[in-house]
Amino acid sequence: MAEPEYIYIPVAELEGFITRIFCAAGCDATEAARLSNHLVGANLAGHDSHGVVRVPRYIEWQKAGYVLAGRRAEVVMDGGAFALLDGQFGFGQTVAQQATEFGIARAVEHGSCIIGLRNAGHIGRTGDYAEMAAKAGLISIHFVNVAGSVLVAPFGGRERRFSTAPFSVGVPLPSGPVILDFATSLVAEGKVLVASNGGKALPPDALVTAEGELSGDPHTLYGDYPEVGPRNAALGTGAIRAFGEHKGSGLALMCELLAGALTGGGTSGPIKERGRICNGMLSIYLSPKHFGDEAAFQRAAADYIAWVKSCGPIDPDAPVLAPGEPENRRRAERTVSGIPLTREAWQGILNAAAGLGINGP
Numbered sequence: 001m002a003e004p005e006y007i008y009i010p011v012a013e014l015e016g017f018i019t020r021i022f023c024a025a026g027c028d029a030t031e032a033a034r035l036s037n038h039l040v041g042a043n044l045a046g047h048d049s050h051g052v053v054r055v056p057r058y059i060e061w062q063k064a065g066y067v068l069a070g071r072r073a074e075v076v077m078d079g080g081a082f083a084l085l086d087g088q089f090g091f092g093q094t095v096a097q098q099a100t101e102f103g104i105a106r107a108v109e110h111g112s113c114i115i116g117l118r119n120a121g122h123i124g125r126t127g128d129y130a131e132m133a134a135k136a137g138l139i140s141i142h143f144v145n146v147a148g149s150v151l152v153a154p155f156g157g158r159e160r161r162f163s164t165a166p167f168s169v170g171v172p173l174p175s176g177p178v179i180l181d182f183a184t185s186l187v188a189e190g191k192v193l194v195a196s197n198g199g200k201a202l203p204p205d206a207l208v209t210a211e212g213e214l215s216g217d218p219h220t221l222y223g224d225y226p227e228v229g230p231r232n233a234a235l236g237t238g239a240i241r242a243f244g245e246h247k248g249s250g251l252a253l254m255c256e257l258l259a260g261a262l263t264g265g266g267t268s269g270p271i272k273e274r275g276r277i278c279n280g281m282l283s284i285y286l287s288p289k290h291f292g293d294e295a296a297f298q299r300a301a302a303d304y305i306a307w308v309k310s311c312g313p314i315d316p317d318a319p320v321l322a323p324g325e326p327e328n329r330r331r332a333e334r335t336v337s338g339i340p341l342t343r344e345a346w347q348g349i350l351n352a353a354a355g356l357g358i359n360g361p
């Protein structure tokens, strides 16, 4: 397969352009800037799957009425130590930010808090919310699912049952937070999207066909598709595989139970007809300040991480890293180089913009 060809867009220029697109789509300036900042932030962190490649799909979802501008997360139930919020089908980056702010405020005051969020539009890169909590000095754990999006085969299966159900943990430390953040599928769906748009190829065992053969071909998930244009997972017959064999598959199931069934937002499926998809999120916030000796925790954690990282690498050019380090490195690189986008991905964004009467930079 030929290496994909990338163009590099300066960060500020891309962020301004994406903000203009969401303004033209009917978001107010604050929401448009938030969406743009989150998506470009995902590209900066190296997660192109959750970056601006999503813009055409977000615009489609908004046109279809699946996701709504200007919504606020409403409190359904407030138990003090825990609360359930409903995202009202608002843009995920808006309502998940509100839910995270709610959980942070409670945990900063009382030491801990559990927040369920349901009916949120696509919340994007889950690590963002762990980073928000870490900035406020809090540990956080986030179980996420995607109601109505059944894409992933459980361990040993060749049919779709789970969503890509991400999981994230953030631990604040003086040297910077440790952020673990991943999809429980072998690859995030966005990585299949990126590969189908001429970007980084998938591992050859990332997908499974309906016949049970391993595959790295995005057509397994999307069926036939044009070079540039929307991708529809309903047209493919295969599935993404759950990561980590039976253990990752079990974690995906727990994300569906906690973020989907418990919040009332719903699990990945079974679905009668594809349409609106929503993120659910169950978040646990914990303040190390309240929990015990914060300074001792920070020392023990920092010493331990340093020891883990001192582990002799298999490949001398690939040292052992802590979670979050690859993202920090990418951020530093891409702040300078700009955001790399394949021509197909960029054209898809330009087309979405043109549909709203906006010209590209």
Ligand code: NAD
Pocket (backbone or CB within 6 Å): 047, 049, 050, 122, 123, 124, 125, 126, 127, 144, 145, 146, 164, 165, 166, 167, 168, 179, 180, 181, 182, 183, 184, 185, 186, 187, 188, 189, 191, 279, 320, 321, 322, 323, 324, 325, 326, 327
């Ligand atoms: P991934 O496979 O790239 O894994 C990322 C995690 O692994 C990070 O914590 C990273 O720091 C760590 N990591 C990577 N390389 C490492 C190394 N060499 N050493 C140590 N740690 C390392 O991520 P993914 O599964 O492709 O997920 C990408 C993004 O997609 C995530 O931000 C996730 O939240 C998001 N996502 C969102 C949804 C949604 O519905 N909103 C669904 C699925 C995924």
